[in-house]
Every structure is written in C-alpha cells, then in structure tokens.
Amino acid sequence: xxxxxxxxxxxxxxxxxxxxxxRWGGRIFLVFMLLYTAxxxxxxxxxxxKSGFAAMQFPPQWWPDQPTLASYQKLLDPxxxxxxxxxxxxxxxxxxxxxxxxxSVIVAVPAAYAFSRFTFPGRxxxxxxxxxxxxxxxxxxxxxxxxxxxxxxxxxxxxxxxxTYLTFGLPLAIWLLKGFYDNIPVQLEQxxxxxxxxxxxxxxxxxMPLSTPGIIATAIYSFIGAWNEYIYAYTFLSxxxxxxxxxxxxxxxxxxxxxxxxxxxxxxxxSVPVVVxxxxxxxxxxxxxxxxxxxx
Amino acid sequence: MLxxxxxxxxxxxxxxxxxxxMLVVIAYPIYYTIxxxxxNTPPGLQLRDKTFIGFNNYTAILTSAVFWKVTWNTLIxxxxxxxxxxxxxxxxxxxxxRDFFGRGVLRAILIIPWVISxxxxxxxxxxxxxxxxxxxxxxxVGLGLADRPPxxxxxxxxxLPSLIVVNIWREFPFAMIMMMAGLQTVPEQLLRAAKVDGAxxxxxxxxxxxxxxxxxxxxxxxxxxVANFNSFIIPWIMTGxxxxxxxxxxxxxxxxxxxxxxxxxxxxxxxxxxxxxxxxLGYFYVRALSGNDRKDGGx
Numbered sequence: 297x298x299x300x301x302x303x304x305x306x307x308x309x310x311x312x313x314x315x316x317x318x319r320w321g322g323r324i325f326l327v328f329m330l331l332y333t334a335x336x337x338x339x340x341x342x343x344x345x346k347s348g349f350a351a352m353q354f355p356p357q358w359w360p361d362q363p364t365l366a367s368y369q370k371l372l373d374p375x376x377x378x379x380x381x382x383x384x385x386x387x388x389x390x391x392x393x394x395x396x397x398x399x400s401v402i403v404a405v406p407a408a409y410a411f412s413r414f415t416f417p418g419r420x421x422x423x424x425x426x427x428x429x430x431x432x433x434x435x436x437x438x439x440x441x442x443x444x445x446x447x448x449x450x451x452x453x454x455x456x457x458x459x460t461y462l463t464f465g466l467p468l469a470i471w472l473l474k475g476f477y478d479n480i481p482v483q484l485e486q487x488x489x490x491x492x493x494x495x496x497x498x499x500x501x502x503x504m505p506l507s508t509p510g511i512i513a514t515a516i517y518s519f520i521g522a523w524n525e526y527i528y529a530y531t532f533l534s535x536x537x538x539x540x541x542x543x544x545x546x547x548x549x550x551x552x553x554x555x556x557x558x559x560x561x562x563x564x565x566x567s568v569p570v571v572v573x574x575x576x577x578x579x580x581x582x583x584x585x586x587x588x589x590x591x592x
Numbered sequence: 593m594l595x596x597x598x599x600x601x602x603x604x605x606x607x608x609x610x611x612x613x614m615l616v617v618i619a620y621p622i623y624y625t626i627x628x629x630x631x632n633t634p635p636g637l638q639l640r641d642k643t644f645i646g647f648n649n650y651t652a653i654l655t656s657a658v659f660w661k662v663t664w665n666t667l668i669x670x671x672x673x674x675x676x677x678x679x680x681x682x683x684x685x686x687x688x689x690r691d692f693f694g695r696g697v698l699r700a701i702l703i704i705p706w707v708i709s710x711x712x713x714x715x716x717x718x719x720x721x722x723x724x725x726x727x728x729x730x731x732x733v734g735l736g737l738a739d740r741p742p743x744x745x746x747x748x749x750x751x752l753p754s755l756i757v758v759n760i761w762r763e764f765p766f767a768m769i770m771m772m773a774g775l776q777t778v779p780e781q782l783l784r785a786a787k788v789d790g791a792x793x794x795x796x797x798x799x800x801x802x803x804x805x806x807x808x809x810x811x812x813x814x815x816x817x818v819a820n821f822n823s824f825i826i827p828w829i830m831t832g833x834x835x836x837x838x839x840x841x842x843x844x845x846x847x848x849x850x851x852x853x854x855x856x857x858x859x860x861x862x863x864x865x866x867x868x869x870x871x872x873l874g875y876f877y878v879r880a881l882s883g884n885d886r887k888d889g890g891x
Contacts, residue, residue, distance in 0.1 A: 322687035410606035433822035440621035563712035
C-alpha cells in the first residue's frame with residue numbers, strides 16, 4: 297500500500313513478487329469491472345444508432361452496417377407525436393426535479409444546521425426519526441399517500457410528486473448536510489458572535505458560504521433522486537401529458553415492445569442530464585455521500 | 593424539562609419545517625397502513641365499506657405458499673446483491689486507491705451505472721438478456737457454449753440470478769465510493785509501521801486497513817441491505833415478478849396485491865410485517881450511525 301512497494305525491481309525477493317501479484321490482480325480486476333460497467337452502456341449506444349430491422353438480427357450486428365440517428369431525430373422532433381410526448385416528459389421531469397431540489401435545500405439547510413450545532417431536548421430522537429424514514433420503502437406509503445393526495449386534490453398534479461420527493465429526499469439531505477456542518481469549526485461562528493453578529497447572522501454570513509460545497513452536493517443528490525424516481529410517479533400520475541420520463545418511457549414502450557433502438561435512444565437521453573451533472577460536479581457528489589459516514 | 597424545551601424554543605424553529613413535512617407524509621401513512629391491515633377491503637378505493645376482520649389478513653399471509661416463496665426470493669435477492677456489491681465495490685476501491693494513469697476517468701466510468709435511472713438500466717439489461725436478439729445469448733452461441741440463446745429472464749431457474757447481476761451493476765459503485773472515502777482515513781503511518789514490522793500486503797490489509805474500516809463497512813452494508821430489501825424497479829420493469837413468481841420480492845408482491853389486485857387490507861398487513869422487519873434492521877442502522885458519531889465526538 298505504501299509508496300515503497302510501488303516500483304519493485306522485477307524478479308527480486310519473493311515477498312516483492314507477491315506484492316506485484318496483488319497489483320496485477322487489482323489491474324485485472326479493474327479491467328473486468330470496466331467491462332462489466334461499460335459494455336452494457338456501449339451496447340445501449342450501439343443499438344440506439346441501428347435501424348429497427350438491424351437491431352433484430354441474429355447473430356447481432358456488432359456495429360451497425362448503416363448507423364442512423366433516426367431514433368434520436370424521432371424523439372427530439374416536436375412535429376412528431378413521439379417527439380411531442382418525449383419532450384413533454386423531459387420537461388415534466390425537469391420541472392419536478394428542479395422544484396424538489398430547491399425546496400429540499402431550503403428545508404434541509406436549517407434542519408441540518410440545528411442538528412449539528414444545537415443541543416435541544418429530543419434532538420437525537422428527532423434526528424433518528426428523520427433518518428428512519430430512509431429505511432422504509434415507497435410501497436408502505438403508497439396507498440395512504442394516494443388517498444391523502446386524492447383528499448387534498450393533488451392526484452395527477454406535479455405537486456404530489458414534489459411533496460413526496462421532498463420527504464423522500466430530506467432525510468438524506470439533512471444527514472449529508474449535517475456531516476458538512478459538523479466539519480466546520482464552531483470557533484468561526486463564536487468569533488463572529490463576539491464581534492457582535494447574532495446567531496442568525498453568523499449562520500448566514502459565516503456558515504452558509506463555507507457549506508456551499510455541501511449545499512451543491514445535496515442539491516445534485518436531490519435532483520438525481522427526483523429525476524430517477526419511478527414508483528410514486530407511476531402511481532400518482534395517470535394523465536399522459538403529466539408523466540415524468542421514467543414512467544413516460546415505460547408507458548410508451550409497453551405499447552411499442554419491439555422498437556429497441558428507440559428504447560435505447562430514450563434511455564440514453566434520459567441518462568444524459570444526470571450523468572453530465574454527475575461528471576461536472578463529481579467531486580461534491582462523492583464528498584457529500586461519504587461526509588456523513590466518514591469523518592475527516 | 594418543559595423549561596428546557598422553552599429555553600430552546602428558537603432551536604426548534606430550524607427543524608420545524610422538516611418535521612412538519614415528515615409528519616404529514618410519514619406519520620399519517622404509517623398509522624393508516626396499520627389500521628387498514630385489520631380490515632377486509634372491497635376492491636377499488638371505496639374504503640368506507642371496509643369491515644374489521646382482526647388478524648385474518650396476517651394469518652392468510654403467513655399460511656400462503658406465495659408468501660414463503662416471495663420471502664425466500666427476497667432473502668436471496670437481498671443477501672446476494674448486498675454481499676456481492678459490497679465485495680466488488682470494496683475490491684474496486686482497494687484497486688483504485690493507489691494513483692495511476694487514468695484513475696480518475698476509470699472511477700467516473702465505474703460510478704455511472706449508479707447515477708443513471710434504474711428504469712433505463714432495466715431496459716438496457718432487458719435488451720441484453722433478450723431471448724432472441726440479446727447480446728449475451730449471441731456470444732454464448734458464438735463461442736459454442738450454447739446451442740441457442742438461453743432465456744435468462746423467462747426461465748424460473750435463471751431469472752433471479754440474472755436480475756441480481758443487474759442490481760449489482762447499479763449498486764457496487766455505491767459501495768466503491770463509500771469504501772474509497774473510508775480508505776483515505778486509514779493512517780499511512782500505521783501501514784508503514786506494519787510494513788517495517790514485516791507484515792505482508794495481505795496482513796497489512798487484514799490487520800490494519802480492514803479493522804480501521806469497520807464503521808464505514810457496517811454503514812455501507814446496512815444501507816445496501818435496506819436499499820436491496822426495498823428494491824422495486826428492476827424486477828418490476830424487467831419481469832413484473834414472473835415467471836410464476838420466481839422473481840417476485842416483497843415490494844413487488846405488495847405492489848401487485850395493492851394496485852394490481854386491489855387487496856388493500858392484505859397489502860397493508862404485508863407492509864406492517866415489512867415495517868417490523870425494517871425496524872429491526874433500523875435498530876442496527878441507528879446503532880451503527882450513532883457509533884460513528886460517538887467516535888467522532890471523542891476524536
């Protein structure tokens with residue numbers, strides 16, 4: 297593991313040989329994992345540029361004879377009924393995910409800060425109640441929530457999804473943010489308070505700027521969670537024009553079961569926003585996830 | 593006590609929004625689910641016509657063959673997915689720990705399956721497993737390992753393992769991220785000291801690295817176990833629980849009972865049982881987390 301072992305001269309003492317063996321084992325393993333991870337995604341892309349006919353061949357065409365972007369054009373063409381639906385689903389997903397993200401941050405920031413800094417009676421109990429929510433599957437909440445949403449007139453609205461995703465994402469958001477606040481020295485705020493700032497001012501002027509990475513991370517996390525959510529959207533929405541992408545795609549392709557290039561193209565397009573978001577902000581994303589579990 | 597609460601009244605303002613949302617969307621559903629589980633409910637959502645039947649829903653569940661079948665599937669699904677995801681993720685984290693050319697890119701690629709939607713993943717793999725035009729079948733036939741493409745997800749014996757492969761594909765990156773972060777906290781001096789004392793690579797891993805990661809490992813395994821126990825999308829989209837219940841796990845089964853067959857009472861009773869199981873897991877989850885906190889407080 298240390299740096300000394302990194303460049304052992306070839307063919308020396310047996311102990312060094314064994315270290316080399318571990319290293320080669322690691323490399324072979326990584327190649328295997330790379331294939332396991334990347335091949336399905338590559339196959340998705342290759343299939344998406346085939347014609348419907350070319351996809352239905354045995355043995356398959358490893359690379360299409362005539363690559364075509366027809367599936368993508370169809371999905372993105374607002375004149376076409378398929379394109380119309382797809383673009384609407386896309387817009388719906390974007391709206392729901394953005395609204396969820398904004399609200400999550402607004403609600404989670406003060407809560408996480410309180411759990412990190414204050415000691416009030418019932419603090420631990422409340423915190424673990426919040427965390428426990430994470431343990432329960434959507435199914436437990438579906439029937440009662442469906443009835444609740446119907447009672448308050450939110451069935452078939454995006455509001456039902458935003459409200460549910462908010463609670464769905466809050467526990468994790470609070471936990472992640474608390475990890476960040478725990479790692480910001482209290483002394484900074486104390487210094488500000490000695491200089492005459494109120495607790496709230498100290499929070500806004502000192503803690504908020506320092507926790508920006510945590511907030512960005514929490515926001516990405518909420519966004520991706522909402523973007524990919526399926527079961528509530530599947531249950532709460534029935535009107536075609538309101539569906540989000542995961543449900544919309546499923547509805548669409550349960551009617552067109554053989555259009556695999558179209559399905560793969562749609563899967564790809566659905567993945568693009570979250571993958572791009574992840575790649576651009578991966579540093580924050582990875583840090584957020586591990587901040588709570590691993591203390592520095 | 594009351595005075596103490598009053599003194600801290602401003603503090604509660606910070607958590608109030610979060611707690612309020614939680615109460616509406618969590619406490620009420622839990623109460624309602626428990627109530628419904630003691631009732632016989634008519635199909636449709638005309639739940640006013642429900643009749644009280646005591647524990648009948650529970651006895652009906654525990655004596656049905658499907659229940660045991662589904663429980664067994666859930667066990668295989670949860671344990672299989674969790675253990676293999678953790679081992680693969682941990683191994684990948686170890687292999688990626690040391691810097692080498694292209695490490696950042698490789699790490700990013702390995703994480704992508706975890707980011708993309710499970711619906712997309714399900715469709716990708718459904719196409720890969722396709723019994724006529726699937727790529728795995730074609731490779732097996734091409735290599736002479738099979739006469740004709742196998743029916744991975746249409747056959748009772750292979751469906752569950754095939755779905756577990758998909759699930760692991762999406763989940764090992766999570767274990768990898770957690771363990772990579774954990775590895776960064778292992779003190780380099782300890783490893784060097786162990787090396788000076790003559791410990792080989794395996795001994796250093798087993799006696800220094802691994803014990804140091806016990807907290808992260810526990811949290812990761814628990815989170816994976818809970819996520820797997822609660823999974824729905826992959827089996828639902830890929831097979832819908834079939835063929836002949838071979839890939840039904842608890843959640844898909846409950847969903848089908850409730851929204852497919854509209855047996856709300858039975859589905860609620862299932863949910864309560866699930867709830868009890870999860871509370872047990874939750875107990876360990878909270879203990880692992882608070883263990884972490886304590887350690888942090890002491891440091």
